[in-house]
Amino acid sequence: MPPSALQAAPQSPSRIPGPLRDVRMDTAKPYYLTKDVRMLTAKGWGDDVQDIRMETAKGYLETSRPTPLKLWERELLETPEVKRKATVAQLYFLDYYFQTLGYLANRKERRARFDSDTNSRDLTPTDYSAELKSYLGRERVILRKRRTKLRVEQFHIIAQVGQGGYGEVYLARKMETGQVCALKKMKKRTLYKMDEIRHVLVERDILTATKTPWLVQLLYAFQDAQHVYLAMEYVPGGDFRTLLNNSGVLKEEHARFYIAEMFAGVCELHKLGYIHRDLKPENFLVDGTGHVKLTDFGLATGALNPRRIESLKHKLDKVKDNEVIYRSTIDRRSLYRSMRNEDPRYADSIVGSPDYMAPEVLRGKTYSYSVDYWSLGCILFEFLAGFPPFSGGSPEETWTNLKNWPKVLRRPEYDKPEDLVFNLTDVAWDCVTRLISHDSVRYSTPTQVHNHPFFNLTNWDRLRSTPPPFVPALDSEIDTGYYDDFSSPEDMAKYAEVLEKQKNVEAVRDKEDKFGRGVWVGFTFGKSGAGAGAKGLGMGAAGDDADGALATIF
Amino acid sequence: MSSFFGLAKTRTFKPRKDVPEGTKQYQLRKYAEATLGSGNLRLAVVLPEGEDLNEWLAVHAVDFFNHLNMLYGTVTEFCTPQECPVMSAGPRYEYLWEDGVTYKRPTKLSAPDYVDALMNWVQGLLDDETVFPHKIGVPFPKNFRETIKTIFRRLFRVYGHLYSSHFEQICALGIEAHLNTSYRHFFLFINEFDLVEQRELVPLDELNDAILAEDAKGTR
Numbered sequence: 183m184p185p186s187a188l189q190a191a192p193q194s195p196s197r198i199p200g201p202l203r204d205v206r207m208d209t210a211k212p213y214y215l216t217k218d219v220r221m222l223t224a225k226g227w228g229d230d231v232q233d234i235r236m237e238t239a240k241g242y243l244e245t246s247r248p249t250p251l252k253l254w255e256r257e258l259l260e261t262p263e264v265k266r267k268a269t270v271a272q273l274y275f276l277d278y279y280f281q282t283l284g285y286l287a288n289r290k291e292r293r294a295r296f297d298s299d300t301n302s303r304d305l306t307p308t309d310y311s312a313e314l315k316s317y318l319g320r321e322r323v324i325l326r327k328r329r330t331k332l333r334v335e336q337f338h339i340i341a342q343v344g345q346g347g348y349g350e351v352y353l354a355r356k357m358e359t360g361q362v363c364a365l366k367k368m369k370k371r372t373l374y375k376m377d378e379i380r381h382v383l384v385e386r387d388i389l390t391a392t393k394t395p396w397l398v399q400l401l402y403a404f405q406d407a408q409h410v411y412l413a414m415e416y417v418p419g420g421d422f423r424t425l426l427n428n429s430g431v432l433k434e435e436h437a438r439f440y441i442a443e444m445f446a447g448v449c450e451l452h453k454l455g456y457i458h459r460d461l462k463p464e465n466f467l468v469d470g471t472g473h474v475k476l477t478d479f480g481l482a483t484g485a486l487n488p489r490r491i492e493s494l495k496h497k498l499d500k501v502k503d504n505e506v507i508y509r510s511t512i513d514r515r516s517l518y519r520s521m522r523n524e525d526p527r528y529a530d531s532i533v534g535s536p537d538y539m540a541p542e543v544l545r546g547k548t549y550s551y552s553v554d555y556w557s558l559g560c561i562l563f564e565f566l567a568g569f570p571p572f573s574g575g576s577p578e579e580t581w582t583n584l585k586n587w588p589k590v591l592r593r594p595e596y597d598k599p600e601d602l603v604f605n606l607t608d609v610a611w612d613c614v615t616r617l618i619s620h621d622s623v624r625y626s627t628p629t630q631v632h633n634h635p636f637f638n639l640t641n642w643d644r645l646r647s648t649p650p651p652f653v654p655a656l657d658s659e660i661d662t663g664y665y666d667d668f669s670s671p672e673d674m675a676k677y678a679e680v681l682e683k684q685k686n687v688e689a690v691r692d693k694e695d696k697f698g699r700g701v702w703v704g705f706t707f708g709k710s711g712a713g714a715g716a717k718g719l720g721m722g723a724a725g726d727d728a729d730g731a732l733a734t735i736f
Numbered sequence: 737m738s739s740f741f742g743l744a745k746t747r748t749f750k751p752r753k754d755v756p757e758g759t760k761q762y763q764l765r766k767y768a769e770a771t772l773g774s775g776n777l778r779l780a781v782v783l784p785e786g787e788d789l790n791e792w793l794a795v796h797a798v799d800f801f802n803h804l805n806m807l808y809g810t811v812t813e814f815c816t817p818q819e820c821p822v823m824s825a826g827p828r829y830e831y832l833w834e835d836g837v838t839y840k841r842p843t844k845l846s847a848p849d850y851v852d853a854l855m856n857w858v859q860g861l862l863d864d865e866t867v868f869p870h871k872i873g874v875p876f877p878k879n880f881r882e883t884i885k886t887i888f889r890r891l892f893r894v895y896g897h898l899y900s901s902h903f904e905q906i907c908a909l910g911i912e913a914h915l916n917t918s919y920r921h922f923f924l925f926i927n928e929f930d931l932v933e934q935r936e937l938v939p940l941d942e943l944n945d946a947i948l949a950e951d952a953k954g955t956r
Contacts, residue, residue: 255814271914275803275918286780293784318787323872325794
């Protein structure tokens with residue numbers, strides 16, 4: 183339609199749009215006049231009500247309130263939620279127009295190909311119209327798929343592989359493409375109640391921002407009215423909690439391999455500007471090739487949520503007068519083993535464990551990237567000693583130990599001849615104490631770590647092509663053998679406490695204010711239907727398909 | 737505020753210095769700068785030869801709904817019942833909400849409540865298999881065009897509210913170029929298919945005229 187049709191429409195200033203007919207769709211009543219657009223005044227466009235003035239002939243408009251932003255507006259502009267949404271919107275539109283214009287160009291090309299192909303074959307009119315019809319049908323399918331949202335129904339759930347405080351993780355297969363993934367399902371309401379929405383958004387942002395073999399890759403993010411979903415690459419080798427539960431203590435060379443890979447993963451996260459702050463063995467997975475991937479960045483952000491900080495500080499205060507209980511290395515290890523047996527998954531619950539957290543995080547003080555080095559130091563200690571450095575016989579004792587960490591941190595000492603192999607070498611112990619130390623002297627750069635003698639034999643540039651200590655034996659791409667079996671009551675029992683805590687949260691009275699749709703804007707990610715392409719198991723660095731470089735954010 | 741509607745910026749993306757070269761965002765921006773400045777949007781709305789009109793309308797309804805979800809989402813913190821007690825597109829245009837279900841009569845709502853109701857209403861239709869069939873081969877319902885017109889008419893109001901009440905904030909957030917491009921695209925689309933009555937568009941008349949004038953200049 184030529185623009186003139188519109189321009190010809192009467193729009194003299196004296197004409198006030200009359201009441202409009204509203205089109206109602208769900209009623210047998212005839213269309214009738216509604217007043218859903220109300221003119222504030224019947225005065226017409228007199229000077230007194232004129233809010234739009236034509237200043238120039240150029241068609242620019244002058245606003246009636248060229249007011250500078252007020253203080254509250256300027257403050258809001260600085261909040262991370264607002265900034266984040268603006269960034270997401272930026273990316274969304276750039277990506278949208280990239281996709282849209284790309285679609286149109288490709289479509290034109292497809293049409294040209296169709297035309298030249300049919301021309302060259304000298305078809306009968308009947309054959310031509312049949313082929314045209316089929317070509318147009320294919321185009322129509324592409325268009326229809328473009329507006330089809332991703333829904334959880336499009337995934338076939340194979341098995342549950344995880345249980346956390348906010349929801350479950352499933353091994354699932356996207357029906358249309360056959361692609362296997364780990365589908366993390368979280369309840370919006372629970373996340374809202376626990377002030378954790380931001381953490382989920384941060385996780386989504388980290389996952390979409392990068393494409394490195396060290397971080398678990400996000401395939402899709404989508405939502406429905408009750409849940410948000412993250413579909414991530416399935417990493418079949420299980421997490422390090424399971425690995426440690428099974429192996430107890432690691433040989434030094436194996437510990438070195440894994441902790442080096444963990445450092446590589448954490449460095450990737452740091453490069454993106456995020457600090458994890460709550461690293462623990464559960465956050466590291468073993469992929470199909472035996473190499474390490476970091477997952478679960480939910481807590482990685484500038485600040486813990488204030489409620490959580492208060493509760494951490496409170497717990498630390500409560501134990502300030504407690505005496506440290508002295509225990510021998512053997513005692514500590516067996517105590518820890520029996521605690522783990524009773525509650526193998528206690529870090530999965532909403533409250534989580536403080537075992538690996540740096541003191542400045544627990545105290546709610548300012549902190550830097552080095553808090554993640556502390557956590558890795560604790561994990562390295564656990565690899566070599568069989569228990570984390572500050573674990574106690576009760577949560578209270580652990581808190582007491584953390585409060586008094588310089589006194590509690592001691593080199594494990596085994597004196598029985600058969601246990602001597604478990605004693606740390608000098609160089610390993612030195613490395614541990616460079617990481618678990620006061621933040622003023624703690625290691626805080628990759629270079630410091632790389633140059634430590636403990637890693638003399640480590641080739642940091644070729645980690646992913648170094649043969650790993652163990653390669654998961656997998657029957658198929660949907661083998662869940664390295665995860666707990668959620669259909670077995672025995673394995674399920676490990677999660678009793680996690681589920682209990684989840685129930686408690688659900689019982690918390692709803693927050694007074696309702697949450698609007700705004701909070702989840704910009705969560706959805708990944709093209710529905712075709713396009714994302716099938717990605718296999720976490721097969722190392724093989725995930726560099728070219729068309730994924732500009733994945734969509736629909 | 738020499739250009740309230742920032743028309744000069746409707747055609748290009750403002751280069752931002754904080755986007756590092758080589759990143760995905762940088763690539764996209766380069767691409768957008770290179771393509772959106774020309775008459776491409778005008779061509780982008782035209783029904784491709786042989787395409788089903790309803791299919792074309794449907795995919796754009798979803799797209800513009802997503803655009804507005806994104807755009808309005810950036811100002812939800814600013815658009816509160818206190819700041820925007822009535823849904824309006826400038827002081828002269830106030831909108832009442834009616835959906836025949838929860839609100840049987842045209843009802844005065846605050847802008848955030850109105851937009852929430854409006855977006856939920858559209859979402860409900862987009863998810864309704866009998867209105868927007870997703871399965872391949874299922875035809876659109878008979879009254880589809882009427883439904884589409886209602887959707888576009890209502891979506892326009894969100895653009896109207898964004899421009900009249902939140903434009904400064906959107907500028908401060910650095911996304912006015914995107915709002916302008918999105919609205920320009922939206923307006924060219926409704927213009928192409930005659931989806932919204934002229935009198936509904938009056939709140940943004942000046943902007944609309946400018947878009948058409950630019951457009952005529954560009955295609956001549």
